[in-house]
Amino acid sequence: MKRLIALMLCIMAVATFAAEDIKIVKVNDANFEKEVLQSKKPVILDITSTSCPPCLIMIPTLIGIAKNYPDIKIATVGIDEPGIDKIKASLPIQAFPTFFMVRDGKIVNQLVGAVKEEELLAALQYTPSKKPAAKPKKIKNAKRNMVCKTPGQFNGLKNLVTISFVFGDYEIENVDIVTDVFVPPELNDRRDQMMDHVRSSGKGEVEPTMTGFRIHIDNNCRFMKAMDMKRTSTYGEMRAGLELQGFNCQ
DSSP, rough: OOHHHHHHHHHHHHHHOOOTOEEEEOOOOTHHHIIITTTTSSSSEEEETOHHHHHHHHHHHHHHHHHTTTSSSSEEETTTTTOOOOOOOOSSOSSSSSEEEEEEEEEEEEESSOOOOHHHHHTOOOOOOOOOOOOOOOOOSSSOOEEEEEEEETTEEEEEEEEEEOOOOOSSEEEEEEEEEEOOOOGGGHHHHHHHHHHTTSEEEEEOSSSSSEEEEEOOOHHHHHHOOOOOHHHHHHHHHHHHHEEEEO
């Protein structure tokens, strides 16, 4: 009986996750032309990095657009991933996140940094229809906590990004981002300079560690408040969005 109950719970969890699947296209050199340049829909192309806090903060906004505006395509390029040499050579990428608005195979606009949904739609020259598509019914969060991790790079240095969530019934109650940057011994004399640079940017608290330094961003951080992170994404949506970016979530 216990095994049967466990199996049913597992099936319910998988079904819930599938019901909240989001349609965001992962792009590389192999499918860039098909998914972006030849797209019949206008495209918001997100150039992102797992080591970029504003990029992580934008995930709920992109999920919302993909979910509520089916006539817009959201495509994402992970700058630290292989197979994107042609994309990097052909696009003017200088910061993260960068959003390219593409219509009929042409870039019509570009935005840099964390921005609001209405700014993305305006830059895309998109006007919502008078009768917007019915929003899918929200699924109550069965799980309350989630921790996602991924290795990455921070200014050429290896790091480990850990993002933790606490979910309420239908929204995110708390988010916490920790980036552990690993500084090799030959660069130890530059560690303080690197930490000062992060502090001056206002993007979180910084402290030294045995292997480098740690950047910590939480709900009370002025950077997080300034970004106005959307809170309406559910457990399943955030997990899908982060795993698309290469995170391993539990």
